[in-house]
Amino acid sequence: MKKSQLRSAARLAASQALYQMEVADKGLNDILAEFEAHWIGREIEGDAYNPAELGFFRDVVSGVVRDQVPIDRGLDETLAKGWPLRRVETLMRAILRAAYYELRSRSDVPARVAVTEYVDVAAAFFGPDECGMINAVLDALARQMRPAEFAVGR
Numbered sequence: 001m002k003k004s005q006l007r008s009a010a011r012l013a014a015s016q017a018l019y020q021m022e023v024a025d026k027g028l029n030d031i032l033a034e035f036e037a038h039w040i041g042r043e044i045e046g047d048a049y050n051p052a053e054l055g056f057f058r059d060v061v062s063g064v065v066r067d068q069v070p071i072d073r074g075l076d077e078t079l080a081k082g083w084p085l086r087r088v089e090t091l092m093r094a095i096l097r098a099a100y101y102e103l104r105s106r107s108d109v110p111a112r113v114a115v116t117e118y119v120d121v122a123a124a125f126f127g128p129d130e131c132g133m134i135n136a137v138l139d140a141l142a143r144q145m146r147p148a149e150f151a152v153g154r
Contacts, residue, residue, distance in 0.1 A: 001051055007109075009052035011098065013040050014060040015121050017154060021065075028065050032058060055072035063101045071100045078140050092130060095122050099138050103145050111142035111149045 015112050016039075017031045026034070038044070041051040064071060075085045075096055085093060099118035102109055115138040122134045 006053040009050035010057040010119050011117050013052050013057050014098045015095045017061050019091045060098050063098045071097050077109050078137050111146045
């Protein structure tokens with residue numbers, strides 16, 4: 001399996017793990033162990049979960065947990081006035097947090113790749129309106145956080 005496919009699977013798993021942490025009130029170590037032992041690369045109730053780059057998965061999940069306050073603050077500033085992050089649906093919030101972490105802390109990943117990948121994650125769960133909102137928020141963040149990558153001629 002190619003590295004890009006392993007990372008795509010890691011992004012999906014990270015978003016799901018962050019969601020699970022919030023709805024089931026699970027801690028970081030418990031959720032990492034659960035996903036690595038029972039989800040990633042396994043088949044559950046007829047659904048196959050692709051193998052993922054575990055180091056990347058761990059980095060995104062633990063990075064979001066570690067940096068959640070500034071991540072949430074940055075997302076609140078980017079979302080429309082009157083629509084704070086706490087009003088966003090839980091899985092959508094997890095996707096936005098994971099993407100924000102990657103844009104903020106993973107300079108090895110091009111911003112356009114991160115945005116596209118997380119919009120693709122959203123498309124697995126949401127319709128075009130929600131995906132459009134996620135795309136707009138992430139595009140605004142990417143352009144703000146990594147302006148050089150969006151300069152004319154790039």
